[in-house]
Amino acid sequence: MQTDIKGHSISPLAVTLLVFIIGLGALIYSILFSTWDITAYVCLSPFFLIIAIQALRNPFAGVCFLFTFNYFFIPWYRYTQGSGLSVWYDVATVTLLITLLIYSYHQQGKIAWKYTKNILTFGGCIWAIYTAAEIINPTALTEAWIYSRGIIYSTLVMSLIGVLTMTSYKRLRIIMLFLSIFTLTAVAKTVYQKYVGFDETETTMLIETEMYKTHLLSDVTRYFSFFTDAGNFGSNMGFAAILFGISAIFVKERFIRLYYIIIALCSIYALFISGTRGALFVPIGGSILFTFLSKNIKLMGATVIFGLFFYIFFAHTYIGESNSSIRRMRTAFRPTEDASYTVRKENQKRLAEYLKYKPF
Incomplete structure (x- = not known):
């Protein structure tokens, strides 16, 4: 039994029953309207819950899960046509980093920032700052940050997660x-x-x-x-x-x-x-x-x-x-014999002309 802030007792069985009813309702809705992605998420929710609990106890478990999810993200998206999966990945990545920092501070009384002093994290930080500064670029497009965030800020976040857990x-x-x-x-x-x-x-x-x-x-x-x-x-x-x-x-x-x-x-x-x-x-x-x-x-x-x-x-x-x-x-060692090499050289010329007046 657990007690809420008003002193009333809350039964874990009641919470479980409520979650079960919500999940069952979601399953019925997905079956009726053929939204099979909801069915998949509901069926996998216990697994995700277990992973979340384990990540809170030991962030390295969360790293292993995130690593697996990242590697098989494309086939999951391709075969389920799931929308918004990339956003969930971003949320999971940032949440894991925050959890890791809290866990590290709770266990040691401080965060082991000494591990972050390396070329990878410094490079990722410089790259993130540079791309953020591109917001003042008059030719900048919002889509640029949306579609390339995986190679901008994930580089920095994942490098921090990596060095803080690979101890x-x-x-x-x-x-x-x-x-x-x-x-x-x-x-x-x-x-x-x-x-x-x-x-x-x-x-x-x-x-x-x-x-x-x-x-x-x-x-x-x-x-x-x-x-x-x-x-x-x-x-x-x-x-x-x-x-x-x-x-x-x-x-x-x-x-x-x-x-x-x-x-x-x-x-x-x-x-x-x-x-x-x-x-x-x-x-x-x-x-x-x-x-x-x-x-x-x-x-x-x-x-x-x-x-x-x-x-x-x-x-x-x-x-x-x-x-x-x-x-x-x-x-690859005889590029002049390859048609795509010629196209690539032409693209480089066009880009060079643009960079001549806008080098940054």
């Missing part, structure tokens, strides 16, 4: 486990698209959004798994490849090392069948940065040799040219 190696390993499962799921979906085909929803999307013009090409099909497009998918696979590839070098357990190597190889394979040429430079750039930070002469030498081999293979040979994925990736 132990165990937690990092948990997030790595989550990402490994998500990556393998994305690769499996891509393999399904390649060998079985696109499902009805994906086919409709390709036609209605005219994505078929850039994904169903004459010489190759660009697969995108459950991501927004092949470009987004390819760059994510490139990131996964370099992350798990580097991690495999340092992890001590043989099974985990083998597991990470398998994920890295699967990610490279998925990157190639995505047909996203620019994504090649994600693992390449990551390798160069890692080598530079390591300050290991042997590793630097090995990276240089591998880099030269990689460049010569794509830029100066025709090995594997019969494979459509390799043939497409090779055009």
Whole structure:
């Protein structure tokens, strides 16, 4: 039994019954008027409630949930046509940060701001301030902040959440486990698209959004798994490849090392069948940065040799040219032979003309 401010007793059973009645009413309404998104939300509400309670007890549980929700946000939206999901994600992100700060202060008597002193949070803060200042730009459009808020303020908020919760190696390993499962799921979906085909929803999307013009090409099909497009998918696979590839070098357990190597190889394979040429430079750039930070002469030498081999293979040979994925990736090293490169150069000229008088 609990007591309200007037001294009257409130039975938990009565509260449960009230919530049940409201949920049942929502289900009946959704069935009568065929609003199946309401049905899904009502059915999932107990799960969300459990997550909310756990996040209040331990914000890291909220981070794991938010990480999962973010990775599978696009397929959820695509197959349910749910409106307003992005707003709920924004609310959940900000709420989690506030909860985390309150929890940290309650547990330690202070907030561990020392963890936030890094390039990622400083860069995110500068970027957020710069984009906020664009409000004085006379050519600014409100839609710019609405549609790009995910890469503006989420960068700062998520970096703060990350550094304030990733305070132990165990937690990092948990997030790595989550990402490994998500990556393998994305690769499996891509393999399904390649060998079985696109499902009805994906086919409709390709036609209605005219994505078929850039994904169903004459010489190759660009697969995108459950991501927004092949470009987004390819760059994510490139990131996964370099992350798990580097991690495999340092992890001590043989099974985990083998597991990470398998994920890295699967990610490279998925990157190639995505047909996203620019994504090649994600693992390449990551390798160069890692080598530079390591300050290991042997590793630097090995990276240089591998880099030269990689460049010569794509830029100066025709090995594997019969494979459509390799043939497409090779055009990234021979851009003048690619039609989209010419279009890109023209766009750069137009943008340069604009920036000449409006550099900020």
